[in-house]
Amino acid sequence: MIATLNVRELTFTPVMEQTDKAQKPIPIMQVSGRLDASTVSILERALLRAFSLGAKAIVIDMGEVTYISSSGLRVLLTARRQARERGGDILLCALSPNVRDVLDMVGFTALFSICSTLDDAKQMAGHLPAT
Amino acid sequence: MTSTRQLVVPAQHDQLARLASFVGAAAIEVGFGDAQVNRIELAVDEACSNIIDHAYRGAPGVIRLTVEIESQRQLTIILVDQGTPFDPDRVPAYAPCTSLDEVKIGGLGIHLMRQAMDDVCFEFNVPGIGNRLTMIKHL
Numbered sequence: 001m002i003a004t005l006n007v008r009e010l011t012f013t014p015v016m017e018q019t020d021k022a023q024k025p026i027p028i029m030q031v032s033g034r035l036d037a038s039t040v041s042i043l044e045r046a047l048l049r050a051f052s053l054g055a056k057a058i059v060i061d062m063g064e065v066t067y068i069s070s071s072g073l074r075v076l077l078t079a080r081r082q083a084r085e086r087g088g089d090i091l092l093c094a095l096s097p098n099v100r101d102v103l104d105m106v107g108f109t110a111l112f113s114i115c116s117t118l119d120d121a122k123q124m125a126g127h128l129p130a131t
Numbered sequence: 132m133t134s135t136r137q138l139v140v141p142a143q144h145d146q147l148a149r150l151a152s153f154v155g156a157a158a159i160e161v162g163f164g165d166a167q168v169n170r171i172e173l174a175v176d177e178a179c180s181n182i183i184d185h186a187y188r189g190a191p192g193v194i195r196l197t198v199e200i201e202s203q204r205q206l207t208i209i210l211v212d213q214g215t216p217f218d219p220d221r222v223p224a225y226a227p228c229t230s231l232d233e234v235k236i237g238g239l240g241i242h243l244m245r246q247a248m249d250d251v252c253f254e255f256n257v258p259g260i261g262n263r264l265t266m267i268k269h270l
Binding site: 001002003034036037038067069070071073074077078080081084097098101102105106107110111 | 145148149152165166169170172173176180183184225228230231234236239242243246247
């Protein structure tokens with residue numbers, strides 16, 4: 001049995017009312033599978049790519065993540081620090097009960113911006129600087 | 132009645148899912164529900180990651196996982212390796228924080244193991260065995 005993890009990299013452009021600024025697309029990482037030490041580099045690379053393209057805010061859709069270990073937690077924490085240094089944020093959404101339980105065990109649910117659904121995360125991300 | 136099973140794998144990260152699946156099946160057999168099965172799998176994943184990264188430090192080695200299943204009572208997990216003893220007491224204890232700046236990344240794995248299991252006992256350089264980690268979860 002080999003662990004698999006897939007990261008689908010999408011973007012969305014927030015609709016902002018009453019602004020004359022062109023809106024920049026915000027990356028969405030749709031992650032599915034098992035986030036452990038053998039797979040975490042896949043997400044890490046996708047996040048680094050987004051940051052290197054100038055992203056400040058990134059939405060990580062965890063709806064299909066079946067499992068997370070401390071390796072996955074470390075990548076999320078590092079990404080959040082990088083986003084905050086750029087004046088942005090990492091928004092997590094659609095956590096399964098087991099993934100939320102692990103984040104709870106280390107106090108991350110109090111540190112991260114967590115939305116129930118991807119739509120909620122998109123709405124919140126619209127109020128953050130994108131790039 | 133206790134039923135015992137064993138799995139021996141190379142100390143490699145690509146074996147983590149297999150180890151977790153093996154122990155998860157044992158946990159279900161004891162009678163644990165989905166949330167506790169996930170925590171038990173997590174404890175084994177963290178313990179084995181430590182063996183791979185800190186005991187063997189990437190060198191070839193073997194992880195021997197034994198599960199003792201006591202139906203409707205408890206699960207005992209024993210992990211044995213022959214790597215360099217990795218004393219968790221030398222890792223600063225992880226303390227959940229309320230501020231991102233305060234979070235120390237080290238010690239997360241040990242913290243999760245202790246949170247997930249009822250008993251966690253490390254023994255090092257046991258004659259004829261090596262390093263032995265015993266973790267127990269009561270139903």
